[in-house]
Amino acid sequence: MFDLTGKCALVTGASGGIGAEIARVLHSQGAVVGLSGTREDPLTALAADLGDRAHVLPCNLSDADAVNALPKQAVEAMGSVDILINNAGITRDNLFMRMSEDEWADVINVNLTSAFRLSKGVLRGMMKARWGRIVNISSIVGATGNPGQGNYAASKAGMVGMGKSLAYEVASRNITVNTVAPGFIATPMTDKLTDDQKSKIDDQIPAGRMGTPGEIAAACAYLASEEAAYVTGATIHVNGGMAML
């Protein structure tokens, strides 16, 4: 697909369905990958599966100190961080009128603030190297909104605005900052839906099916590549036409 040989990529949320696939695809293109996530077991299993060039870097993204320490740990393990994929995310869905301060703050903290902290943490090395790629994994709901997800949609829209601002600042240093906004993607989470629920979802998608984690990972591989050097501040919507933005 795209040659990432010699590049080191830190992927957060690599224990989840989409994050694991992103790590897998970047690795298959030759990158060294740092697998971060809260649960160590799936990370270790993924690293074992990938073999060489895979490092396990557990991190609880709700812990500010742990997040701030992660870029350094990644550099120690891999030598540098050339590519950062801010993929980790949580949901705490609730109707707006019922949403607690904690539900709001937890989601903003993990999804948006940790992306801010990690981006800031890897920038020094990227500025020195005069090369870097930051890819924020947002969501279709950041653009369209979704009932019950005021906090999640705010965090995902926030990533877009944050990313664009940073993209302005560092473009002259050959660092690009882009966003991938997945629509409905088939993961262990959506596997739990009933067939009826699934077909209702499919009906809303022009492509007539949910996306695959590999289709998100492919967009990331492109944005992380040399070939995408002139793409910055952009959002690639990977949603089967569900929202044409």
Add this chain to the structure above:
Amino acid sequence: MSDIEDRVRKKVVEHLGVEEDKVTENASFIDDLGADSLDTVELVMAFEEEFGIEIPDDAAESIQTFGDAVTFIKANS
């Protein structure tokens, strides 16, 4: 001229591509030496490495001129 002054000047010349004699005590990185705000962040990073010190964000913001940089580094290295 002190050794610290020399080393700071060398870093400024290297990063901003200016003539050595332009880097005077009161020369402002942005107004006189053609730096943009991101250049000043990089300069501070370069000073940190050259002198093995940490320059916190609030201190970094107060370093506007060559003289500011020399004074800060003399006091903290």
